[in-house]
Amino acid sequence: MQVSVIVTVLNEAESLPALLDSLAAQTRPPDEVVVVDGGSRDGTLALLRAERRLPLRILEAPGTNISQGRNLAIAQARGEIIASTDAGVRLDPGWLAALVAPFEGADPPMVVAGFFRPAPQTLFEVAMGATVLPELRDVNPATFLPSSRSVAFRKAAWEAVGGYPEWLDYCEDLIFDLRLREQFGPFTFVPEAVVYFRPRSSLRAFFRQYYLYARGDGKAGLWPRRHLIRYLTYLVAVPLIGLAGLLQGPAWWGLYLLSVPFMFATPWRRLTRLWVGYGPLDRLRAFFWVPIIRVTGDLAKMIGYPVGCWWRLRSSSPQSDSPQSWVE
DSSP, rough: OOOEEEEESSSOTTTTHHHHHHHHTTTSSSEEEEESSSSHHHHHHHHHHOOOSSEEEEOOOTOOOOOHHHHHHHHHHOSSSSEOTTHHHHHHHHHHHHHHGGSOOOOOOSSSEEEEEEEOOOOOHHHHHHHHSOOOOOOTTTTTTOTTEEEEEEEEHHTTTTOOOTOEEEEEEHHHHHHHHHHSSSOOEEEEEEEEEOSSSSSHHHHHHHHHHHHHHHTTOOOOHHHHHHHHIIIIIIIHHHHHHHHOOGGGGHHHHHHHHHHHHHHHHHHHHHHHTHHHHHHHHHHHHHHHHHHHHHHHHHHHHHHHHHHHOOOOGGGGGGGGGGGO
């Protein structure tokens, strides 16, 4: 059984060595690695051309988005099994072996979902990872939708669902997952297939990331209920509680305190397992970073989602074909 690893890159000279090193260290080496470069202007292509440890194929496709790049890589791949990952990650040495193992079993699946964990390098990134990334205990394997930084599927499955949606620039792997699950049912979840990646290192970068994610949700018509709840919380409930406190007495403001465990208990719990090695003062700083990061992400989503919805209303792209089961 031939296995092709596919990757898309764009100006990844800084992060690419870690990915190439971890691919070369796999206990189950890939039969080929297909990399699509979207028009890098740094040293990305030079690094790829200098790589001698891997059976590497480089496809240059300037101007392609990530969906187009992935589709191109898969179309050119020789393997029956496609394992997808991203630049900016480091793979566990057993990542590919764990992803491929279910396909070699008695009842092979169509899709295998891997997992991902944060690899923070600063205190802020520790708080970021705790706030935005699930732990294994948070995952329901029956409903988990993997990132394309750690997933494997049959090339036939990719063909059956029409590939990655090239009309989307963000959330494309989510739409791809939903199409696969709709056609083939729940994925086989292999948490041992771990990739490590660095969380965003600043509030500005995080705000942009979540703005773009939410804009992608709006373009694809995803999660309207979640976004509605967020608008009702920040634009209705929060102001009304404040007004009630002014008119009826400050006791009403206690509702703000009651909301704290609901909003922040889970990331604070994760934080206690990520801040090992930091002193009391740093831990206190990370503790307060969590609500700042959470609120910043919510505000970014509230701005990005209507932008995507407006694009959707004005566009004739095939997002209108999205089954209603994809949304809440």
